[in-house]
Amino acid sequence: MPTMVALVLLLLLLLDGKLAWSAKEGQFDYHGFAAGKLTLDGSAKVMPSGVLALTNSINPPNGHAFHPTPLRFIQESKTVMNTAVVARSFSTSFVFAIEDEYHGLSCDGLAFVVSPTTDFSTANRRQYLGLLNATNGTPNNRILAVELDTIMNTEFHDINSNHVGIDVNSLVSRQAKTAGYYNDEDGAFRDLTLSSREPMQVWVDYDGQVKRLNVTLAPMQMSKPKNPLLSEAIDLSPIMVDMMYVGFSSSSGTIIAHHYVLGWSFSLDGPALPLDFSKLPTLPRVDTKTRSKILGIMLPLTTALVVAALLVAVFVFRRRRFSEVREDWEYEFGPHRFAYKDLFHATNGFKCSNLVGVGGFGRVYKGVLPASNFEIAVKIVSHDSRQGLREFIAEVVTCGRRPFSMDENNHRIVLVDWVLEHQRNGSILDTVDPRLIGNCNTEEAILVLNLGSFCTMSDDSSVTVLLEGR
Ligand SMILES: *[C@@H]1O[C@H](CO)[C@@H](O)[C@H](O)[C@H]1NC(C)=O
Numbered sequence: 001m002p003t004m005v006a007l008v009l010l011l012l013l014l015l016d017g018k019l020a021w022s023a024k025e026g027q028f029d030y031h032g033f034a035a036g037k038l039t040l041d042g043s044a045k046v047m048p049s050g051v052l053a054l055t056n057s058i059n060p061p062n063g064h065a066f067h068p069t070p071l072r073f074i075q076e077s078k079t080v081m082n083t084a085v086v087a088r089s090f091s092t093s094f095v096f097a098i099e100d101e102y103h104g105l106s107c108d109g110l111a112f113v114v115s116p117t118t119d120f121s122t123a124n125r126r127q128y129l130g131l132l133n134a135t136n137g138t139p140n141n142r143i144l145a146v147e148l149d150t151i152m153n154t155e156f157h158d159i160n161s162n163h164v165g166i167d168v169n170s171l172v173s174r175q176a177k178t179a180g181y182y183n184d185e186d187g188a189f190r191d192l193t194l195s196s197r198e199p200m201q202v203w204v205d206y207d208g209q210v211k212r213l214n215v216t217l218a219p220m221q222m223s224k225p226k227n228p229l230l231s232e233a234i235d236l237s238p239i240m241v242d243m244m245y246v247g248f249s250s251s252s253g254t255i256i257a258h259h260y261v262l263g264w265s266f267s268l269d270g271p272a273l274p275l276d277f278s279k280l281p282t283l284p285r286v287d288t289k290t291r292s293k294i295l296g297i298m299l300p301l302t303t304a305l306v307v308a309a310l311l312v313a314v315f316v317f318r319r320r321r322f323s324e325v326r327e328d329w330e331y332e333f334g335p336h337r338f339a340y341k342d343l344f345h346a347t348n349g350f351k352c353s354n355l356v357g358v359g360g361f362g363r364v365y366k367g368v369l370p371a372s373n374f375e376i377a378v379k380i381v382s383h384d385s386r387q388g389l390r391e392f393i394a395e396v397v398t399c400g401r402r403p404f405s406m407d408e409n410n411h412r413i414v415l416v417d418w419v420l421e422h423q424r425n426g427s428i429l430d431t432v433d434p435r436l437i438g439n440c441n442t443e444e445a446i447l448v449l450n451l452g453s454f455c456t457m458s459d460d461s462s463v464t465v466l467l468e469g470r
């Protein structure tokens, strides 16, 4: 009987210990992130393999992933004299990889974040890492971040484009160092390239008693180097509120760099459980050798082809743009012709801001002929519109004379003055091309002439040019 009781007691004790272990408050580990476990927003998503991809798009540019429940980051510290609220010790490690879509062109990296909120809707992209906006943080933000930064932002006094930094309520790091680690054997510093696509492990350890934060970096398979990369004397108590979220933030800019997290372990008040690398998902693998080989052949070839195609397109476009069609009527009514190219330039390429009106048969643009500084109005009539063309011919020629010509006595006749004079004398009908009389509506012809002369009123140097467009 006493043995039974002892056994039951032992069993209960064991069970209790096991339960306490597995449910230990503030401790968790992820070997891959099977969908649904993390709180995600923006561009962050968990791939079928379990890899967390923080930036997989340019829009939305920011991606966040947080452990779904907040953790109690502060505790009361009682002394004989008083009771204070202090930040608890914590320890975390995670494996990440950063891959540039274009070699050497990265965006701004990723950050491990401790924050009172998971709402970063007012945060900016790019150098703000989806964490802060242009005000760049105030003590109210209460954000601790360890940034793995792959861009040098001079406004934040970044040391280079490949560094690790400790940020508190600001993207200006309190301390930053080039990415790398101190070798345990010889103590020498070994550089690491954050955006090399090689999985690396980061450890972040805070000692709440000594009030010191350490950050250590190493290639994934390596055991934790004894000397941390960064070691900062800091009391996190003023930053922490009762419940804080832990997670990751990243942002893409105008180009995509992929920020992956493969595994993550966290613990309050003690060391985080070591990650089991064999259980981590593998990166969406692109064989870099094949890729670089393919790129090595394809890139110059594609570039050459694209450049050739562009040149041909520009050549054809320019030819088409400035090529002209001669109409039958032109031979009959003389060369009222300005090169399309000149008119194109005179109207700034038929820019919208030069548009002065839209008629039934075409748009009218104002412009200035570069050579003469003549102010002109250019009407574009569709080459295919018969009606537009007929109207156009009626408008051009109505008088059947050139803008400037000589009379019998070798005096220069300016068409506009000549029409205006007839208009004043009430004999405008005399200016209508005799060839049109009987072939067109006389009233319409007079209307066109009146309109034409009206157009010249605002400025004596105005000439109306009517153009066949395409
Ligand atoms: C910047 O972020 C803070 C919170 O961090 C927010 O209160 C503020 O409204 C934001 N400013 C803008 C312009 O979004």
Ligand SMILES: *[C@@H]1O[C@H](CO)[C@@H](O)[C@H](O)[C@H]1NC(C)=O
Binding pocket: 205, 206, 207, 212, 213, 214, 226, 227, 228, 231
């Ligand atoms: C931080 O690093 C220093 C120097 O290596 C070490 O003495 C200290 O114990 C470390 N603290 C934590 C919390 O890892």
